[in-house]
Amino acid sequence: MIYREAGQYKTSYASDQALLPIRQDRIGLLLILVIAFVIVPIFGSSFFLGSIMIPFLVFALAAIGLNILTGYAGQLSLGTGAFMGVGAYACYKLTSYFPDVNIIVHVLVSGLFAALIGVIFGLPSLRIKGLYLAITTLAAQFFLEWCFIRIAWLYNNNDSGAIEVPRRYIGDLALTGPTATPVTRYLVILSLVAIMTLVAANVLRGRIGRSWMMIRDMDIAAELMGIRPLRAKLSAFAFSSYYCGVAGALMVFFWLGSAEVEAFDINHSFLILFMVIIGGMGSLAGCFMGAAFLWILPIVIRFVPSVLGIDMLAATTEHISNIIIGALIIFFLIVEPHGFARLWQIGKEKLRTWPFPYASS
Amino acid sequence: MIQALPSLPHYLLRNAEVHGSDIAMRHKDLGIWREWSWREMLGEIETFSLGLSELGLAAGDRVAIVGANRPRLYWAFAAIQSAGGIPVPVYADSVAEEMVYVLEHAGVRMALCQDQEQVDKIESVRGDLPTLETLIYDEPRGLGPHAPANTHHFAHVQKLGRQATERDPTRGAAWREGIDRLTADALCVMLYTSGTTGRPKGVMLSHRNLIATCLNANAFDKLTRAELTIAYLPLAWVGDHVFSYGQSLTAGYCVCCPESLDTITSDRREIAPTYFFAPPRVFETLLTTINVTMEDASRPKRAMFDHFIEVAKRHGEGLLNGESRALGARLHYRLGEWLVYGPLKNRLGLSRVRVAYTAGEAIGPDIFRFYRSLGINLKQLYGQTEASVYITAQPDGEIDADTVGTPSPDVELQIADNGEVLYRSPGVFIGYYRNDEATAATKTSEGWVHTGDAGFIDDRGHLRIIDRAKDVGKLSDGSLFPPKYIENKLKFFSSIKEVVAFGDGRDYAAAFINIDLVAVSNWAERNNIVYGSYQELAAHPDVYAMIAAHVEQVNRDLALEPRVAGARIRRFLILHKELDADDGELTRTQKVRRAFIRERYEELIEALYSDKEEQFVSTEVTFEDGRKGRIEATVSLRTVEFEPLDTSAADAPEALEIAS
Amino acid sequence: MLAIVIEWLNTLFVAPFVDMFSLPDFLLQVLWEGFVSGVLYALIALGFVLIFKASGVFNFAQGIMVVFAALVLVSLHAMGMPAWVALALTVGVMGIFALVVERVVLRKLVNQPDAILLMATIGLTLVVKGAGQLFFGGEPKSMITEELGLPTGSSDWEVFDGIVIFQHIDIAAAVIAILMVASLGVFFSKTRIGRALRAVADDHQAALSVGISLNQIWAIVWFAAGIVALVTGIMWGARSDVSFALEIIALKALAVLILGGFTSIPGAIVGGLLVGIGEKLFEVYWGPIFGGGVEAWFAYVLALVFLLFRPQGLFGERIIERV
C-alpha cells in the first residue's frame, strides 16, 4: 500500500543490484538513520541510551556475526560468547600495551584476533557437519572461558580477575571509562554498527557471500561449482568471529565498563543464538529485530510489575521473563520458523501487492 | 495548426537536434532498461539506413518488417523511409500462408525479422517470393552458424553502413539530403488491413496523412515530449504505428518496448506510461484478473475493496469530469484513492496515465466506467487504417460509454442514407496498393471514405456506432437486426467472451456464444462444478443456465430500445470450442469472421432455427504447433422465453433516418 | 633449548604416568570417581538417545529435565510427603510433562527440520528452567537420600598398601544405572511398544503399521526420558546437591553423544564412561600443568579430536554421500 513501485525502472545493473532497489525502502532506511543518529541522542535519557540502545546495538552486531556463520554459511555455532570474549580481552591487552593509539582502532583490530581464533576452531567444520559442529564450538566456548580464567596475563594479573576499562579520549572527549557520557558511547557504537552492517551486506551480496550460501544450501553442488569448502567455511568463521570480536570489545569498553568471564559464558552464546533465530536466519534486518526483541522484552517485563504496583523480587521477574522468552521461542518456531525477518518480508510483500492478496502478475 | 515538416524522418532529425539528449526509446533487454537518446537513435538509424542502401535498397523498394515491438524494428521504419524505401509491417503471428500473400502482394525486396522463428517462417515460403532478396534479423539466437543465404544480422548491416561512411565521408551528408528530398505526399508506409472479409488490403499512407493526424492528435490531447508510452501492440497495426512511431516522432516522446509479452504487466508497472492505448479486450481481461484475484483476498480486505469501488462508482467519474461533489464525498474518495485506487493503479502500472484510449471494438459500459471511476482518464476513439486512425475521439469532459466522441480536428463526417458513416480528412489514405477497384469502392472522387460502419450522430454531436453497415440486416418481419450491437451487449458479461448473432432474413434472432474460460472456470470453482475440459465446461447445464440468464437480461434491455427491440434473442447455443484466429474464425485483431463462421457451422445455425434440443458437430482445428486435427461435439441449444412487445415499438428504425 | 623440549615432553608424557603408578591406590580411586561420574553422564546421554532414536529430536532440555525432576521430588517431600509418595508423584509429573511437550510443542512441529526442533527444545529449556526457579527457588537443595532408602556412608578397600574409598551411594548409582540400562534393553527388545519405538527410529510408516500413533510414541519416549532424568537427578543430587549448575554439566552429554553416536545406547554408556574417566584422569594428572579446571573443556576437546578421525561416532555407521 505504501509501496508505489510504478515508474521505478532500472537502467543499469548497478541500480538493479542496489541494496535497496525500491525507493520506499531507501526512504524508510533514511528515516531510521535520522532517528538513530539525531532524534535518539537528543531526546534519549541516559538510561535509555545506556541500558537499552547501547546493549541493543552491541547484541545486534554480535547477532550479525553469528548470523553470517549460521544463517548464511549454515555452520551452527554455540561459541559466540567466547569469541566476543576474545575480542574484549584482545582489546584490553592492546590498549594496555598501546594506550596512545585510539581505542576505536584497538576495537577494530581486536576483531582480528577473534577472527584468528574463529578460524582455528572452524577448521574441524571441513569434516564435521550440523549438530556435530555444535560440539566444536562448545569446545571453543568452554576452552576459551577456561583461558579467560586461568591465563591471568589476559587481565593483567589483577586480583579481581576482571578487566577494568581504562579512560580513553579522542582529543579531550572521553570515549571510554567512567567519564564517558552515554551519548558519546552510543554514537561511537552506532556509527561502527552502521558501517559494519553495510560492509556485511556488501560482502553477503558479492561473490564471497554467495559462496557461503552455496555451501549452506547444498555443499556438494557448491563444491562441484568450484567452491573450495574449506576456504568458504573458514572465511565465514573468520568474518563471523571478527564481528563477534568487535561486538565483544564494544560490549566491555562502551557498555559494561568492566567484565569478568561471566560476561562471555555459554548463556550469552545462547542469548545471541536466540536473537538470530527469533530475528531470522539469513537476514541482517532480522539481527536487529531479534536483538531488540530479546533485549528489550525482559526490561519491559521487569517494569510491568512496578507499573501494576505489584512488588516482586527482581529474581522472580527474571524467572518469569525466562519462561516467557522460552515460550515465545517455541511459539515463533511453530508459527514462523524463519523469524521476524520472514514475517516482515511477508508483510512487505502484502504491502507491495496491495490491494491484491498476492502478485497476480 | 502547427507548421508541419514534410516527412517523419525530418521529425527524427529535428528531435535529435532540438532535444537530442532526451530519451527516445527504452527496451527492457537482459533484465534492465536500455536507453537511446534521440541523438543515439538517429545514429543507429543512419548507419542501418546506409547499410540498407549498401545492400542495394533503392528508392521505392518495399521492405517487410516482421516481429514484436523491438527498438530496431521501429528504427527500421525511419531507416527505410530515409533511404527512400517503403516499410511494410506484417503481423508477426500470421501463419506462413497469410504472410506469403502480403509479402508477395507488396513485392518486398527485403525483410527485417525479429528472430529465428520469423526467419524460418519466411524461409519456408521463400520459393513463392521471387522478389524477396535479402533477410535481416534482429536476434541472432539460433541463426549464428547456420543462417540461410544472404541473411544478415542487424548489426552487420549497420557495420556495412559505417564502412560506407568510412570509405566515403560524404555519405552521411548525402543521407540527410536524401531525407530532405522526401516530400509530404510521398508514400510513407503500407499497412495491410486484416480485412474482416477476404484478402488483406495494403493501405498506402503518405507522410502528410500521418503527420497531419499525429499533430492534430498531439494537440487534441496536449501530448508533449514528456509523455511515456509502452509499445506492445502489433507493429503492423495502424494504431501502434501512429501511437508508437508517428506521434512519438512528432511529439518527441519516449517509447518503451517490454522485455516479452509474458512480462508485459510488470514492465508496464516499471515504466508507468502517461499515454496508454489498449483495445477493450485488454481492459476486460485486466478487470477480470482484478476480480479473480480479489476473490482470494481476506474477507475484510475484500469488503473494504468492494466498499471503495462502490464509492468510486458513485463519485469517481464525476470528480474526474470536474463536477463538484460534497466535501464528505470528496474526502471519502480521497481515502479510497489512498487505500484502493492508488495502489490498484500502481499495480496495474496506470498510476501516471494522463490519457488512455480504447478503440476497435465497443467497450462494456461497466468496464469503461470502472477505469474512469478510479481516476484514469480513459477515452474512446473511432478510427480506421484508411484514416490513419483518428476519425472521432472523445474530448476531455465529454466522455460517455456508448459514443465514440466528436469528429477529430480537420475531420468532416457524413451519414449516408443507409446509415453508413463517411468521413473526409487530411489523414485519408492514398489508396489500396495494387487494388484500384477496392480503392474506388471505398473512396469517393470528393475524397469521402466509406467506413462500412452504420451509426448516427446524437444530439450532443457525438458519433454512435451501432454496427457494420453491411451487417445491419432485417428480420423476416422487417424489424431491424444489428448483430454487433446485440453481440456487444452480451459480451459485456464477463463470462461471455465472444458472440455471433444471426437473424438477417430469419424469423427471429439467435446466437452462438463463446464462454470466457478464465471467468467461467473461476465461477465453476466457486460453485464447485467439476469439468475436465473447455468442452465439458461449455456444455455444462449450470453454465447454460447462467448464460441464459444473461441473454434474458440483454433481451430486457433491448426491449427498451424501440429501434432494435425486434432483435431480441430467442435461441442460443454455447460453442464447444473457442473461436480462434488460427482456424480463421477470427481476424488477427480478434474480430469475428462472420461469413466464414456462417458456412463453417452451418448445421449449428440450421439447428438454431429448428426446434432441435441438440446438434452434433465436427470441426477441423489447428493446434499451437500448427498440427491439424478435428474436434467433435454434440452441442445443446436453448430457447429463451420473453413476452411479446407492445406493437408501437416494432415500427421501422427511425434513428438511422434521423442520423442521415 | 633441547633441554627445555625434553623437559616439556617429560612433564606432558612421562611424569603423569610415573605419578599414576607411584600411587596405584590413588589411581584406582581416581578411576572409580571417574567411573561414577561417567555413569551419570551416561544416564543423561541415555535420555538424549531415547528421544533422538524415536523422534529424531535432539532434546537439549534433557539436562534441565534432570534438575527439574530432582527439584520436584525434593520439594514435594519438603511439603511433608513421604519419600515414596513424592517419588510416585514426581513420576506422574514427568508423565504429564511428557504429554504437554508432545501436545504443545512436538505435534505442532512435525516434519520441521531438525535444527528447528533443536531450537524448540532450547526454548523448552528456558521455560522449564524459569518455571523451576519460580516454583522451587534458585538456591541448591540437598537430595533426600536416606528417605529414599538409598545407602549412605562408605566402605574402604585396602589395596596396594593404601585404601580406596567407595561411597555406597556411588555403588548404588552404578548398580541402578546398570539395572536401568538392562531394563531399557528388555523394554526395547521384548515389549510391543519397545519394538515400535525401534521401528520409528528406522521409519515412521513402520511404527504406524505396529498400530501406535507417532504422537503416542513421542509421549512415551519423553516419559521414558523423564524417568531416566529423575533417576539421574536422584543420583546426582545424592552425590553433590540439586542445583541448576547441573544444567551446564549436562551439556557434557553432548560430548558423550559425539563419542557414542546419537542413536546407540551402548554407545552412550561407553561414551559416558570414556568422558567420565578420561576427564578425571586428565584433571588429576595433567590439570596441574595447565593450572587446573581442565574438566570444564576436556570432554569437548576429546570429542572434537575424536570427531576429526571418526565423524560418525563410535557406533554410528559410515555415511556414504550420494549425488
Add this chain to the structure above:
Amino acid sequence: MTTATAGDSKTEVSTTAGSTNGSIPDGSTTDGSIPDVATSDGKATLLSVENVTLSFGGVKAIEDISFDILEGEIRAIIGPNGAGKTSMLNVINGFYHPQQGTITFRGKPRRRMRPYEAAASGIARTFQNVALFKGMSTLDNVMSGRSLKMHRGLFWQMLHVGPARREEIEHRQRVEEIIDFLEIAHIRKQPVGKLPYGLQKRVELGRAMAMEPDLLLLDEPMAGMNLEEKEDMSRYIIGLNDEFRTTIALIEHDMGVVMDLADRVVVLDYGRKIGDGPPEEVQQSQQVIDAYLGVAR
C-alpha cells in the same frame, strides 16, 4: 604439444575399446582393427576414461570401464537403473575416486581429484534430482555458476565499489544472456524453491552453463518432464552444443531423446560396459536389448 599427442594416443586406445565394444558385445577384448565413427572424423579426444573400477566396500559400482568423449560431441550414457551411470559421472567430476583406472581430461591424466578442481579444470554438471541452492533466487543461482570466474578480493567486496562492483556487473551481463537463452526471464528474481520442477531443471542447466565448461555432464536432464518440457530442454541442449560448442555427456532414459541428441552412446549394465557407438548401431546390439528387456541375467 605434449597434450595433443597424449590426446591422440588416448583417442586410439579408448576408441578401439569403443569400437570392439560397439560391434562385439563382449567388451573386454581390445584389437584396434576396425576404426569406428569416433576416429573417422578428426575430432580430438576431450576426455577419456580407461579401465576405471569403483567399488563401495566390496560392492563394485563400476567395473573396468573405458570410453572417451570427443570435443564438441554429445555423448549419451545409458543403461538400466543401477547400471552405474551416475557413479560414472561422479567419478568424472572427482566426487568419487576410482580404485583403479585413469581419467584423462584435455590430455592431462589424473587419479585423485577434488570436485572443485574438476570444476576449475572445466567440467560442469547437473544433477539427477535437482540440486539448486534453494535459498537463492534464479538470478543468484545462475550467478553462482560464475564463482570460479570472479576473483575480486574481500577488500573490494566489503566496499562493493570499483573492481568488485564492475566484476559483479560484467558477470551479471553474461548471466542475463544465459537467462535469455533459457527463457527464464520472468522468474529471474523468484526464489528457486517454489518453482515448478521443469523450470528448476532449466535453472540448474543455466547454472552449469554459467561456468562455461569444456565438458558439461547432464544427469537425466529430462527426468520427470512432460513432452513439451522435454522438447524445450532438447532444444537448449542442442543450441548449447552447436552455438557455444560445449561438449556434452548426458545420462538419459528416454531412448527417443537419446536417438535425437546423441552423436555416440555408451551403454552400461551392472557397472560394466556392454555397448559403445552411434545410437542406431547400439540399438541393434543384442546385449543392449537384453539388458533393457532384463533378459540374460
